Amino acid sequence: MQVRRLPLFLIAFLTLAPVMARAASAQTAPTPPAEGGKAEIVLRRSDAADPAASARWAIAIHGGAGVIEKTMPEPEKREYVQSLEAALKIGRDVLAAGGTSLDAVEKVVRFLEDDPRFNAGKGAVFTHDGTHELDAAIMDGRDLSCGSVAGLKTVRNPVSLARLVMERSEHVFFVGDGAERFADQMKVERVDQKYFFTQRRHDQWQEALQKERQGSGDASPDRKRGTVGAAALDVHGNLAAATSTGGMTNKRFGRLGDVPIIGAGTYANNRTAAISATGWGEKFIRHTVAHDISALMEYGGLTLQQAADRVIHGKLDKGDGGIVAVARDGSIALVFNSEGMFRGAADAGGRFEVRIWE
């Protein structure tokens, strides 16, 4: 079967387009002045992406998307905002001090895992059987190395075990009992299943079970959309992303969602962007959401914002969820098609903001 040939001018343009797009982007993005602090003592990695980006950093975080009621009581709203601000500060401090994007996203996600408000780590939702099963992933944009874990039952901070999979194993993905045995070897902090208990998640589970018995289907339209995550660019020009979740309320059958699927819920590539997703996992897997955004940038010449808009608003359905992302030029995208998304963004230019709805 012969390979179809494209006209020559088309080949020339398709080859040049991404280069031209990147050049255009670089022209409109002046290099900010170097930041002080510890940046200069960090050894420059030979695989750093872009010398011009050296003093720029940026971070975007999320605590899940879905039907977040605007009638939420003020004190509760304030608690969410304060928690997201605390998480964002952790990431900002790592990056402003010249730390790595990997450290920033891991620390932010650990903090959100420990916070009982979000569906990851402490505060994870209940499975159908009344247990907690946790998934997480992390990816390093320098060389596409990555680590995923799924179905964890006793690991306090799944994101840190995912990082150990990436850095200390020849594999990239461990599931269930095997992942627990890897945790044994790595000596990460272990907890009893009771540690993950929260009354709120327990009540949601009971409600889901009851509705199921009554045959009224999905107990909560929101039960599929809880996740935490972060994406960051460091002053060395390296991108990283991490995501963690307690999965879906009342889930069965060892169901896996998009979080630990590299390219779906989590992706980082120094050529394009770092992306962490939150939403209806099945849809994000089918649409390979995170890698699709990266590919639209790399091959289609779109900016991060354009690429994220195209995928979240053009390919997914309303209510499915969203992403937070940081591009190699330091631009940030926070895009969702659900009613709300717990999110925050900060960068070297002084931006520092947390939002839930608009």
Add this chain to the structure above:
Amino acid sequence: MQVRRLPLFLIAFLTLAPVMARAASAQTAPTPPAEGGKAEIVLRRSDAADPAASARWAIAIHGGAGVIEKTMPEPEKREYVQSLEAALKIGRDVLAAGGTSLDAVEKVVRFLEDDPRFNAGKGAVFTHDGTHELDAAIMDGRDLSCGSVAGLKTVRNPVSLARLVMERSEHVFFVGDGAERFADQMKVERVDQKYFFTQRRHDQWQEALQKERQGSGDASPDRKRGTVGAAALDVHGNLAAATSTGGMTNKRFGRLGDVPIIGAGTYANNRTAAISATGWGEKFIRHTVAHDISALMEYGGLTLQQAADRVIHGKLDKGDGGIVAVARDGSIALVFNSEGMFRGAADAGGRFEVRIWE
């Protein structure tokens, strides 16, 4: 943070380029005459891809890639070739009779799962603990629906359970005991672990254990690269892909490879191609190989062959493995960077061939 703007002419071109590329491709691809048989009694799906493609079909299959010794005895070589030919005939017969690409790839993969020569189903490799754990995935290019299963222990044909996940569940991915419980509900054929036994895989496992005890590292450079799979285009213009594997000899820790990861080892999209990969799973996950090929076609305007060459030869390392794929225009790509790949290709134009090395 402001969105960088591209020059207008660039936006115009980037928007038009894929359209122009497709138009160019269509011009050079004459529609073959309609085939007889049962094609006319199959109801036309409203979401069929391309009316012009209606009587064209194509299929590509593989039985794994890696270090396949050219010194293989003639009788053994003949057995492999005969088995691949039999598999290819199954797919050809489904497609030539107007059947669906989903049926074709499922039936081909079932046949290869049942064949003890290949590392999938009967003949699957041994885990470190002496068990067999099977993974599979299938994807429908019409609407990106997909199903994956991993860590199966008693399901004779994992690919068929993956299809049931896709068609009968609200989820896309089940792992371990949960996947077994889903199998209970679906009433698929179950077997004892002994069913998967073959002396050859047992010996490979023993050899791996022994080398491990001697501290000589990887027992076999080939232990990571066994897989079977198929990609097909049917006369209705729909693409589908399926992959199945017994995983990695002596694997531990519930390790997951690329096979069940949609976008890595398996992908199908009516806008581009259907792709099934075989190789070092970890590398295929990091590079989101199957979706990357699709994205290079859709956003970069490359042909299937160009896109597959770019990813397999330009991004992966020599020896990592390869892919078989069929594009929406019926073109076939069989690309690998390993010493050999068990593979076959057939199409409506009369092509029917099976190869191991060149």
